[in-house]
Amino acid sequence: MLINILSIIAVAAALLYRFGRPYMIKRRLKDAADWPQTEATIQSAEMELVERVGHLRERIPFFAFSYVVDNEYDSGRFGLRVGEDRASALVREWIDTKVAVRYDPGRPSIFSLPDELSVDGFRVSTVPETELASQH
Numbered sequence: 386m387l388i389n390i391l392s393i394i395a396v397a398a399a400l401l402y403r404f405g406r407p408y409m410i411k412r413r414l415k416d417a418a419d420w421p422q423t424e425a426t427i428q429s430a431e432m433e434l435v436e437r438v439g440h441l442r443e444r445i446p447f448f449a450f451s452y453v454v455d456n457e458y459d460s461g462r463f464g465l466r467v468g469e470d471r472a473s474a475l476v477r478e479w480i481d482t483k484v485a486v487r488y489d490p491g492r493p494s495i496f497s498l499p500d501e502l503s504v505d506g507f508r509v510s511t512v513p514e515t516e517l518a519s520q521h
Contacts, residue, residue, distance in 0.1 A: 417487045417489075417497030418487075420487040420488055420489055420490060420497065421487065421488060421490055422485050422486065422487050422488075423452050423453070423454060423485075423486060423487075423488060424452065424483050424484070424485060424486075425450040425451060425452035425461075425483065425484050425485070425486045425496075426450060426451060426452070426481060426482070426483055427448045427449070427450045427479050427480060427481065427482045427483075427484065428449050428450060428451055428460075428480070429448070429449045429480065430446055430447065430448045430449070430475070430476040430477075430479055430480060431446070431447060431476060432444050432445070432446055432447075432472060432473065432476060433445065433446075433447050433464070435464065444469060444472070445464045445465060445466060445467070445472060446464065446465050446467065446472045446473075446475050446476045446479075447462055447463070447464045448462065448463055448464075448465070448479060449461075449462050450462070450463075450484060450486070452486055452488070452496070454488055454493035455493065457493065459488070459493055459494045459496065461486070461496050461498075463498050484498070485499070486498055
């Protein structure tokens with residue numbers, strides 16, 4: 386009987402992790418659509434080896450940025466899924482670039498970026514840091 390209960394708990398936890406986390410991320414993005422927007426400045430960038438949770442490793446550019454809300458600085462990071470040939474150039478070119486971020490008015494350190502950014506006229510997917518396991 387105890388083994389059955391533990392099995393049920395383990396399966397429920399796995400399902401919650403698999404399906405609950407994406408739901409919470411989608412819910413946060415939906416809520417973030419109504420958050421105020423401000424301009425952030427990319428401060429630094431570097432290529433990092435990352436692994437999509439449970440999937441293959443890849444090198445992608447990560448960008449660290451900062452923004453100001455009510456005279457308080459906050460910061461964040463994001464990666465871009467872009468071809469490796471273009472990624473190295475972006476790491477050099479995007480320092481001091483401005484990007485729009487939305488922030489939670491109750492907790493301005495919580496931010497949201499668009500799912501896509503424009504790079505040289507092409508739309509590329511942003512990669513929230515929470516989606517990846519960094520391999521430095």
